[in-house]
Amino acid sequence: MVPSKLSFLLSVFLLALPAFAQQQTAPKPKPRVIVVGVNGMELDIIRPLLLKGQMPNLSSVIERGAYGKLRTVSAPNCPRVYSTIFTSTHPEENGVTGFIVGGITANTNMLKEEPVWSMLSKGGITVGMANVPATFPVLPVNGYMISGMLTRGKNCEDGVLCAPKLSEVMGGDAVYPKSMQPELLKNVGDFYIDCESMPAAGDLKGHETELIDKWLGKVQLIREQQTKLFDYLLTAHPTEFTFLAQSCEDRVGHWLYPISPFNVGYNPSLNNVRLDAFPNQYIAFDKVLGSILKHVDENTYLVIFSDHGIKPLREFEEKDPHAHMDHEKTTPVIAKHDFADGDDVPGSFFAMGPGIKHDLRLMGLAASVYDVAPTLLHLYGIERPKQMRGRVLTEIFESPDNRVAVKK
Numbered sequence: 587m588v589p590s591k592l593s594f595l596l597s598v599f600l601l602a603l604p605a606f607a608q609q610q611t612a613p614k615p616k617p618r619v620i621v622v623g624v625n626g627m628e629l630d631i632i633r634p635l636l637l638k639g640q641m642p643n644l645s646s647v648i649e650r651g652a653y654g655k656l657r658t659v660s661a662p663n664c665p666r667v668y669s670t671i672f673t674s675t676h677p678e679e680n681g682v683t684g685f686i687v688g689g690i691t692a693n694t695n696m697l698k699e700e701p702v703w704s705m706l707s708k709g710g711i712t713v714g715m716a717n718v719p720a721t722f723p724v725l726p727v728n729g730y731m732i733s734g735m736l737t738r739g740k741n742c743e744d745g746v747l748c749a750p751k752l753s754e755v756m757g758g759d760a761v762y763p764k765s766m767q768p769e770l771l772k773n774v775g776d777f778y779i780d781c782e783s784m785p786a787a788g789d790l791k792g793h794e795t796e797l798i799d800k801w802l803g804k805v806q807l808i809r810e811q812q813t814k815l816f817d818y819l820l821t822a823h824p825t826e827f828t829f830l831a832q833s834c835e836d837r838v839g840h841w842l843y844p845i846s847p848f849n850v851g852y853n854p855s856l857n858n859v860r861l862d863a864f865p866n867q868y869i870a871f872d873k874v875l876g877s878i879l880k881h882v883d884e885n886t887y888l889v890i891f892s893d894h895g896i897k898p899l900r901e902f903e904e905k906d907p908h909a910h911m912d913h914e915k916t917t918p919v920i921a922k923h924d925f926a927d928g929d930d931v932p933g934s935f936f937a938m939g940p941g942i943k944h945d946l947r948l949m950g951l952a953a954s955v956y957d958v959a960p961t962l963l964h965l966y967g968i969e970r971p972k973q974m975r976g977r978v979l980t981e982i983f984e985s986p987d988n989r990v991a992v993k994k
């Protein structure tokens with residue numbers, strides 16, 4: 587038995603310990619970072635919307651931060667670029683070179699280089715991820731992970747450009763930790779993990795208007811589910827690092843890009859039906875961004891990026907080795923992004939937060955997809971590992987040393 591005097595002293599000591607520890611070794615508060623990936627956001631399409639005031643939330647981010655084009659890899663497609671972003675290594679180095687690698691749908695078991703979420707987890711930073719492409723099956727993190735594009739399931743057996751519901755996932759886990767899945771089903775519902783697949787040319791013929799409207803309705807439903815999911819996660823499971831992604835924008839662009847008769851692939855019965863479809867995706871995305879911004883305070887970093895843009899067809903398909911690597915399948919594609927020269931379809935980058943310059947425009951293609959991970963690590967004071975090919979985007983900071991300007 588512990589003598590009462592000693593036990594008292596012990597309790598006083600224990601009570602005093604937190605205050606003492608705070609004074610002596612107060613760990614610097616870790617910054618809060620929210621990253622939003624928008625698959626295939628095309629600057630040529632969003633610029634007029636920004637000018638017309640139709641994307642007020644993104645406009646406010648631009649005013650409060652830095653933005654510009656983001657150089658992407660050659661023949662960019664989602665898994666190829668996202669894995670490059672995760673690891674800051676070449677696709678050939680990290681192992682995820684496209685949708686299909688060695689006859690198998692790209693998956694996390696193929697990753698040969700350490701992704702940024704693993705480095706952050708090891709650094710003691712809490713990590714939350716949702717709907718990020720090429721994160722299936724999910725991997726353990728210091729927090730939670732919900733997979734995104736390339737999740738396999740019912741009516742989406744190969745996982746390529748289709749949408750299984752959470753309850754219909756097959757061939758691996760879509761949620762880490764597993765115990766979170768019933769909670770999500772209860773509080774968010776049985777949401778679609780990825781965007782809807784595009785209708786086939788044969789089905790479209792003679793039913794263009796009806797099928798386009800129906801498909802866009804489903805896309806909007808998926809976006810609403812995603813908005814609810816993101817809001818739930820940011821409210822009920824706040825983490826120091828949160829990475830959310832959307833992929834419907836890109837898919838709409840592939841077959842409903844508002845091309846003109848001059849463009850290759852122009853088909854008035856299809857391309858004249860909903861000229862507003864593709865721009866409207868960004869107006870809708872801006873609303874999603876608005877709901878995320880409610881969780882962003884003056885101490886939070888917000889990074890928005892697109893892995894690539896999307897443009898009307900511009901290469902001789904029959905000579906292009908990448909011609910059939912993207913979303914083509916059976917849908918009449920009128921725009922794409924896996925052009926041999928990635929500089930034809932740069933992505934975009936937006937960042938705001940403590941110590942980040944305001945209203946700064948990055949010119950040219952100085953910032954690249956390789957730079958995202960080193961810059962994110964920099965925010966947490968973690969040095970860029972040797973294998974990373976990118977650099978810290980120091981030019982976006984007021985001072986290069988001003989890495990963690992948390993006031994708290």
Ligand SMILES: [Zn+2]
Nearest residue numbers: 626836837913
């Ligand atoms: Zn695409």
